[in-house]
């Protein structure tokens with residue numbers, strides 16, 4: 001890995017064994033993009049990549065054109081850039097826009113100098129990838145200046161030793177004499193030389209999150225975004241551009257991911273000459289950050305991953321990075337506790353004894369963590385009251401959280417608790433004491449969502465107050481886990497304490513407040529396991545992963561719905577981050593009946609747990625649950641931290657298949673799922689991946705043996721599994737059937753060649 005600067009050609013070459021990223025200082029001093037892709041040889045001069053072929057008619061010529069000696073006109077419209085500005089001959093959407101006192105928005109950022117450093121600096125107040133020692137990555141800081149306004153633009157590029165990863169962010173500092181307004185500040189601007197890509201996005205709705213959608217790039221703009229104040233159920237701050245011939249296993253793919261949890265924009269603009277500009281960052285709509293003299297604005301970080309090994313190759317790189325160098329702390333590398341959450345078991349209808357009854361059965365079945373969901377505080381007997389009053393309701397819990405936690409711990413389990421820290425009900429003591437603490441626009445109606453308002457987390461005193469209430473409970477009671485919920489989008493986004501010309505900052509300041517609270521709690525309670533949640537998957541993004549290493553992926557707990565949700569989620573996010581539980585049938589969201597085995601076979605590929613009262617299962621079912629938990633404990637490390645491959649897509653057909661392989665390739669678990677049964681089923685094989693071709697694997701249920709090369713080239717025969725032959729098989733070949741295949745490499749002397 002290295003970052004090389006050629007003084008004479010003014011080119012930068014960032015490379016590791018997999019990728020090269022090449023830029024140049026353009027003749028007018030702007031930064032130009034020359035190449036991003038598979039590693040190429042270094043050369044002192046890459047300037048031939050700067051294409052200046054003149055375009056007829058429509059081009060306008062950048063004023064400083066006389067600096068060019070080669071006779072060509074410099075029209076920024078036709079130049080691939082690093083951080084494009086609109087209006088000085090470039091007409092594409094810009095990476096940065098600054099409103100100046102005279103009303104102009106034109107900027108002219110010219111290269112001044114650069115620094116190259118080992119490792120990777122942190123981003124103040126923001127989540128970001130990190131290194132554990134300086135040798136893991138190198139960082140380039142480009143410093144540019146707009147001389148008229150005195151604004152300094154710092155572009156940060158980090159290349160890691162391993163993986164096709166490039167992390168980027170920008171910092172804008174007002175070193176001029178007058179206050180300015182930053183109205184666009186993207187984290188990443190990437191101009192690609194063609195548009196021969198398919199665009200992949202991960203979209204949906206509440207309980208239908210991160211469904212894969214694919215379309216061909218075309219001239220014009222394609223985008224996904226959120227303007228809801230959270231990354232949202234509707235879209236995810238992650239897109240992929242893949243060559244049409246690329247698939248899960250081969251071909252060129254670039255993933256773009258934003259480490260941020262608020263309003264975002266991910267966009268590709270294909271211009272008239274077939275180049276593509278990708279922009280990723282905070283949504284410019286409504287964004288307006290005032291920069292007084294001396295003030296800076298730091299954008300969130302964006303991560304690009306380039307893969308020649310198709311979509312799985314890209315996903316595995318994201319998984320490793322986000323699992324090891326974005327998630328942090330005590331739980332980062334630890335197997336996650338198997339939990340039982342009471343939400344779908346009781347909703348708001350519980351007493352302490354009822355909870356203990358559920359927990360006792362959970363303990364008997366092998367569950368490790370009991371989680372008390374919504375309804376334990378204030379006057380919270382429905383979703384109309386209580387949010388904001390973070391003290392136990394002693395009618396339900398006579399000895400408070402401390403008493404309940406003690407009883408759970410006495411059973412030999414850990415205790416977890418639900419919070420929704422950012423919200424308040426009108427019917428709450430907090431709201432009665434501080435009605436001005438909510439986000440709402442003066443003299444206009446304040447919209448409620450799920451009967452609640454959003455607290456103004458851009459205000460420190462609000463975050464302080466919530467922190468104090470939470471910290472009190474966490475200090476008094478033995479709480480090992482927090483489920484942090486967020487159940488509505490932000491409307492009438494206005495802070496009572498900011499002046500009118502700073503209201504465009506509130507959305508971002510809000511998210512900074514959320515990050516601040518997470519950070520303070522993580523620091524004060526370093527062993528606490530956080531699970532993020534926003535009505536399920538409404539804020540499942542890399543920003544939150546920095547503070548909470550796992551997230552409840554969706555409120556839809558139906559196994560068949562979960563196939564799509566978890567499959568889509570896996571494109572960017574590691575399996576250890578995907579909260580997935582077994583729930584009752586008929587399922588509470590889609591009223592579907594699925595076999596208990598299939599419900600577990602899907603949930604194993606995640607953090608695993610139960611979202612039901614195990615007392616209500618039959619004895620036979622309870623026996624199966626015990627076996628499931630024994631199975632999960634045995635294979636948990638492999639399932640949560642192994643290398644994950646998608647094999648058959650639920651977005652393409654009736655079958656879904658995925659697998660995980662251990663680092664030493666000696667163990668693998670394959671999950672196979674058939675949505676609907678059909679008569680006279682066809683013959684079927686699935687080609688496996690990631691195995692060692694020379695290892696002889698024994699399937700643990702059938703005890704059949706196959707070499708890795710057979711399983712990867714001939715395939716695993718899935719058409720003739722018989723009842724009882726494979727673990728988890730319902731044996732009925734009915735709808736919603738599933739199987740697990742468990743492979744173990746035999747030692748050399750036990751091979752059955």
Ligand code: DGJ
Nearest residue numbers: 343373374533535536555
């Ligand atoms: C939405 C969450 O996604 C559910 O799991 C549950 O915690 C409810 N909120 C509680 O109100």
